[in-house]
Amino acid sequence: MILNTTHYNPDHKQIIADLVGDSFSLVQKLKMKGIGSKRMIIDEVSPNMQTMMNRVSDINYANIELRPKGILVMINQGLKNFKWIIPYYQLVIYKVNGSSLHAQGRFIHFRNSKTFKENKKFFDKLLDEKVKYDMQYAMPEFI
Template sequence: MILNTTHFNSEHKQLIADLVGSEFSLVQKLKMNGVGSKRMIIDEVSPNMKSIMNVVSDINYGNIELRPKGILIMINQGLKNFTWIIPYYQLVIYKTNGSSIHAQGRFVHFRDNKTFKENKKFFDKLLDEKVKYDMAYSMPQ
């Protein structure tokens, strides 16, 4: 689900909390060494997300925020902000010339450059959180 989060909307905040959980507390954020990635360049998106990308040749930026039951991908289009809400059970990550995040029939591909390399620890943390979530809801043997 993609929301226009340019302006504060309490309904959006509640919807995000229902889908991926509310924000981590300050203590949890400190224990995890932060829950947000640095800004990354978006190389490519799926055709059904082209409408939220810059039409002119501007660079598209995005960043990721961890939540207890999923992630939020924030995409900037000029002065507008869009948030893509992805629960962990829908999240698929591919590492090909950067990183590609797939869910809900959509994808975002982040460019492999200096800012992406700075986010390596963040992606490791993201994968650890996804594994914890998957283990908590795995089928018993």
């Protein structure tokens, strides 16, 4: 689900909490050594997300925030802000010449640049959180 968060809407907070959980507490954020990525350059997006990209030749940026049950991808388009809410069970990550996030019939590809390389530890943390979430629902192994 993509929300236009340019202007404050009290309903958005509840929608986000229902889908990916409330934000981590301050203590959890400190233990995790941060829950947000640095901004990354968007290289390509799926056709159904083109409306959120700058029409002129400006560079598009996005950053990611971890939540207990998913992630938030914050996209900036000029003066507009969008949040793409992705629960972990829908998230698929590909590492091909940068990184791609796929979910809900959409994708966003981040350019393999200096800003992306600075986020390597963040992506490792993201994969750890996704695996931890998926292990809660793992099928038991029978002998």
